Structure formats: C-alpha cells, structure tokens
Amino acid sequence: MIRIMNLCRNWRGFSLKDINLEIKKGEYFIILGPTGAGKTLLLETIAGFHLPDSGSIYIDDRDVTFLPPEKRKIGFVYQDFMLFPHKNVFENIAFGLKIKGEKNIEKQVKKIAELLGVENLLHRYPKTLSGGEKQRVSIARALIIKPKILLMDEPLSALDAVTQKKVREELRRIHNETGITTLHVTHNHEEALILGEKIGIMNKGEIIQVGTPQEVFRKPKTEFIANFVGVENLFSGTAENKGDITEIRIDDLILYSTAKKKGRVKVSIRPEDIIISKEKMRSSARNVFPGKITDIEDRGAITKFSIECGVPFVVVITRESFFDLKLNIGSEVYLYFKAGNVHLF
Numbered sequence: 020m021i022r023i024m025n026l027c028r029n030w031r032g033f034s035l036k037d038i039n040l041e042i043k044k045g046e047y048f049i050i051l052g053p054t055g056a057g058k059t060l061l062l063e064t065i066a067g068f069h070l071p072d073s074g075s076i077y078i079d080d081r082d083v084t085f086l087p088p089e090k091r092k093i094g095f096v097y098q099d100f101m102l103f104p105h106k107n108v109f110e111n112i113a114f115g116l117k118i119k120g121e122k123n124i125e126k127q128v129k130k131i132a133e134l135l136g137v138e139n140l141l142h143r144y145p146k147t148l149s150g151g152e153k154q155r156v157s158i159a160r161a162l163i164i165k166p167k168i169l170l171m172d173e174p175l176s177a178l179d180a181v182t183q184k185k186v187r188e189e190l191r192r193i194h195n196e197t198g199i200t201t202l203h204v205t206h207n208h209e210e211a212l213i214l215g216e217k218i219g220i221m222n223k224g225e226i227i228q229v230g231t232p233q234e235v236f237r238k239p240k241t242e243f244i245a246n247f248v249g250v251e252n253l254f255s256g257t258a259e260n261k262g263d264i265t266e267i268r269i270d271d272l273i274l275y276s277t278a279k280k281k282g283r284v285k286v287s288i289r290p291e292d293i294i295i296s297k298e299k300m301r302s303s304a305r306n307v308f309p310g311k312i313t314d315i316e317d318r319g320a321i322t323k324f325s326i327e328c329g330v331p332f333v334v335v336i337t338r339e340s341f342f343d344l345k346l347n348i349g350s351e352v353y354l355y356f357k358a359g360n361v362h363l364f
Contacts, residue, residue, distance in 0.1 A: 078093075132159060158193070264277065295324065
C-alpha cells in the first residue's frame, strides 16, 4: 500500500536518511521515536508537504513522489486539531467535500459524524468543544474525503490521560470498522503497544527497527531501542554457546539464553518477564537467582522493585501480587526467568 524507498530529505539542519519502509493495505502502522527523531518530517514528506531530495514514495504501486498533496488521496490529522475556529463542526467536517464539489454533503457528514460519535455536536463551534471532541471532529474531517491512507501526527499528545484512553479506543474501533491503512506517529509506548500492528522505531532521521510490538519491545536490536522501549534490565556480558543454550557471564553472574550469540553481547530482559518469590520453588526457568530488595516504587496498578543479585535487576508485578507477597525493602527473594526471555544483541 505504502512503499518508501531510499528516501532522503534535508530540512533546517536535520535530515531523513535513506528511509525504507513498507506498510500493507489495511495495516495500523506506528512510527515510534523520541522528540526530534524526524517523525513529523517523514509524515509530511509522505503527504507531499515536502519534496524529497532523493528516493521514492509509492501508494498503491503508483509513484506519488512529486505529486501535490491533494492528488495523493491522503487524510492528515495533526496533534493540535487544526479546526477552523469560525466554522461550526458540520462546516469543519464538510470542508473537504465542498472543495471537491461533492453532492449529498449533509448525508455524508451525518454518516461520518455518527461513526465518530459527534453527531450531536454539528451545530457547535470548536471553542466550545473538549479536547477529545475536537480530535474526533479532526479525524472525521480527514476520513470524510475517503482517503486511501490516514496519517496522524501525535494525535493524542494534546489530550489528558483519561481522554487519551477514550480516543485510543475510538481509533481502534474506527480502524476495525473502516479498514483504512493508517500511519500514526508518536513517542508514547502505550499508544504503540495498544494500537500498532507493526511498529517502526525512528531516531535521528533513520528507521532503525521494524517489527510487531512483541518483536520491538522484547527483542530490541540496539542499546538505544532497549533503553527507549523501557527494557530496564540491560547488561553487557560475554556469551558462549553450550549446545542448545547460550551462557552469558555478567561479572560473577551466569545467565542462560536460547539466543545464539557469542563473544561480547548486550543482554536485555523485560521487568515483567521476571517472576519473584519469597521461597525457592520448582520451576522450568533456567535462570534462578537469590537477591535482596533494595527499593520499592508504587506505580498504581503495578509495583516496581530494584533487586540486587550480584547485578541489579528491575522487576514489576501487579499491586495485588505485591500485597499477597508482603514484600519490603531488605526482603530476601528469588528471581526466576526463562532462557527464552533473555534477549541478546
């Protein structure tokens, strides 16, 4: 559906560097990266607001690299809504249809307004709307022109946490109902995990890893990605293959992994993949270590532990499990995690 090949673009001292990306028809694709990674510049280049210095952009096997934005059949949603303040909701949604000279505008507006749940707001003006309502109107305006692709630039970042959750649910529902190919850029991990069927990690103008949420968050390719997606248990060690298993020495600790690497490696283990117990128990996990809790951090639904086992580990468990285990700073515990959850790169 979208194919980007060797795309480069210099812009005010920043550049997109040799971007190669493929997004399938009907896919919800997330570009995830920190502020300043080049996410918005990439999105606007795909939309045609900037022309590349080199490379190609294809939509439906059609080369659109140098086509103007209005001929690319793209809907664009910005983080700050970009609604016309002097037009009511009906007029904002209908704007694209009027530009195209379409008929039956009222019928189409009512249909898309019902899909987005804003049918009772059509007479209202943007200044009277909440942030969530404004974003729904913005999405309705983008969808009503029947684009082949929906591009969204940090669409939830201007919203409070409760409204973000509601609009995330709406985005997922709308995508399921319309099947529209969607490219959504964000720096928010939760958005990426909940909405993304595929995720591309971006940094300093480059796409550095593409995969499913499971692949990107559990098998990062670089130390930057591991840190950015919140692995937290990130170590340097020396790996040696021992048959079907790999032994990794980290100081005086030996970890076991099913990954096949040797020599100097980086090791990552997600905090939620580690089981914590007050007593030693039978387990199929290859990695079992005694340790002592050095810090406890209450994060609402989860509790985060720092545990010293010769090297420092971070573990997260549910709040309910925390109260069941009756753990305190200084408690002696055992950590368990499977060799398959020890990622090497």
